[in-house]
Amino acid sequence: MTDPYVEYKRPDLQYFFDLNTNRLKTRNAENFINRLGRDNLNTLGNVSLLDIYLSRGRVVEPHYHQNASELVYCIAGSAMVSLINPFTNQLTTVTITPGQVANIPQGWWHWEVALEDQTHLLAIFDAPYPEYIFGSDLLTKTPIEVLAHTYCLDPALLRKALEPLHNETIVIGPTDECLQKSTQQQQQQQVNAHHYYPQGQYYYGHPNY
Template identity: 35%
Template sequence: MNVDLTSPSLNLSADSNEVVNYRRDPKNYITQLFAAQLPAVGTGFFNVYMSQGIMINPHWHTNVDELIVVITGEVMTSVFNPFTQQLMTYRLKPGQVSKFPKGWFHWLVSLTDNTFIMAIFDQPTPDIVYASDFLRFTPKEIMNRAYCVNPEEYAKTVAPITQSVILGPPVDCQSRDIPSVPVQQPQYAPPVYPGLESEQPMFISQDPFGPDPSYRYRFDPNRFW
């Protein structure tokens, strides 16, 4: 956005806590600062506050790169690399960052209470495509034709997803009847950087959650390390 820096009414300050973008509950919510709040800003960002086990649900951006900066707490970020067909996962502490390239599918899980991160974009208005919308709006017949899945089972599985879910799991998750399926421990070999082992974020070459799709409803942050 072009801003006249010579204007007498030029404003270069704003409060990123004022506009709430999404609120799951009092401890898990997102505030924002974009061009609508500060016209002079050339980019924009979300403040994200999360408790242990809460996650920013799977999604992707069609027009922006995203940089995650951990301020307090600890998180695990995961992004799917479409070129190598790998899921790249990093465990981040305060001061560490993770990038999500434009168009790459990603999510993030809080490993501690009182987690605070900033999600910073390289454009002032990010487009967001939520996996929850992809799942609930794709007709069961299309899923059957595309992937040969049972259409009725697919419809039953996604039926509880009735709206865009940004911070998960849903607040009514504990009341849902979700069968318990054993989760297989993943096999991975994080890279070793001599002399810097304690400083490097963890990289996992495959999905650390295993094949069980219900992991998102009963995440155990101590399971993988």
């Protein structure tokens, strides 16, 4: 059935598009998302998609789609898909592997976490354009004073905590800078542990046991 919103007599009809040329977000060479909508391929009906590549532990940040339901199909690797039912406030988490799908109804808050390196997901939408509102934008667009007052939080601490989000919409988290900082902190903790408990000075984790 033809789509009533597509003019099939126009002279510039398009039947092919390369998703690799339309990047929604690049975190690094292993973590990125390509996008397809009717603005890229003008013969599309009510369908659009995101082509998602993730390494282990990377997250498509919490978000919702205001215009469409989403069907997440796992091509390679595995992912944990979590969603919150707005009618019951119940959190549901499912794990998908190649050939399996997870369905997110329109407007439901959700996120995806890669459980393996080289995870490849295809997110399919029942709308000509994939629209989205990301959690990092909600946090940064809401005034600090409103968040602090509403939830009884220290505004100075909240401003400091949210400061890394003001530079970009995260989309794929954690950021490389965050992971690098976390690795450095772990390495420093190991150095400190070795300094306080040098080899031969403890047994079963207790000094001079």
